[in-house]
Amino acid sequence: MAGDAAFQTEEESNETLVNEMTAILARIHRKESLPRPVQAIVSRWRQDPFARGSYSFIGPEATGKDYDTLGEPVDQTVFFAGEATCRTHPATVHGAYMSGLRAAAEVLESIIGKIELPPDDVLITKKHHPIRNPLIGKSGIPEVRKRTDPESRRYKARNVRRSRFSKIVEECAARIIRELGPKPTAPKKYHPNAFLLFQKDKWHIAKDRANLLKSGDNPELGDASRDEVRASMGRMWKALPEDEKKWYNDAVEREKAQYRDEVATFDGRVQAWESAVAKIKEEIKEEMDKVELTHEERELVLAAREEERLEAAGKEEKENLKRFYGEVGMDDLFSDEEEDRAEVTVLRWILLIAGFVSTE
Secondary structure: OOHHHHHHHHHOOHHHHHHHHHHHHHHHOOOOOOOOOOOOOOOOHHHOOOOOOOOOOOOOOOOOHHHHHHOOOEOOOEOOOOHHHOOOOOOOHHHHHHHHHHHHHHHHHHHHOOOOOOOHHHHOOOOOOOOOOOOOOOOOOOOOOOOOOOOOHHHHHHHHHHHHHHHHHHHHHHHHHHHOOOOOOOOOOOOOOHHHHHHHHHHHHHHHHHHHHHHOOOHHHOOOOHHHHHHHHHHHHHHOOHHHHHHHHHHHHHHHHHHHHHHHHHHHHHHHHHHHHHHHHHHHHHHHHOOOOOHHHHHHHHHHHHHHHHHHHHHHHHHHHHHHHHHOOOHHHOOOOOHHHHHHHHHHHHHHHHOOOOOO
């Protein structure tokens, strides 16, 4: 919670907050009600004299280094953790967790000394991938046009299939709506109590009364606030005759009964609808398979499949190159640009080391 909601929540009683959360959990699990928790703890961080808020943030004159400063130990005796000491992930739960790991490591090292790890090649055996050297030979895999390029085989083949099968697909969609109707939607939530139903029904009347009470004949005083309208609504509810209150109570009970009935059958209705749709799609697919393509169209489909295969092979080779660069400690030289740009980058670094080019 943030903003006004956070301030309002801190002023509410524990019982009110626990009741609200229990009601939310009941709606999530589609239950009439849930048993109250055995124990509940409510935090009010703004009222806590040692917190006065919820989590850290960077003020106008602050920098990220302030997080590091807050996390520095005192005389290797007092150690600090918490999201406010985590520069990389402040104001987060995982930042607090990571700071705890850091502080624990600092405590351990203050007791047993610096922990020395063996070289990487002792812990992790180097792997060697049989790939080409990008500085010696170009890739043997031909480049293919992107599938979104109008000149690519895949783009043209997709348009052929669309033009051929568009009418069949449209008929499939129309048949599903005609025979089955739209997919069943989740049951509509009911009003939790009669007052909320009454409020939805009479809100405009309560608003008019609140405006009249506030401004009278002087429109310059403005409209009533939402809280003033709610107060007007409360007075209307209290003055409502018992027989009319009973009508709203009965309406809420009818909504609840309808909701229970719809929930009980919802999964079954969805499953039946999806099974019927799958059957219609299978029948349409059989009809599509009977459509004969011309020789040119079949050749185009085969070329599109070859484009797909070449693109997959090119991606696999680039992934192998990235793994190789990482193993030889050169992964930070490369971005996700095209491979030929990566090769130019490598060559430029070699020439720079040799002193043949400037850094500008």
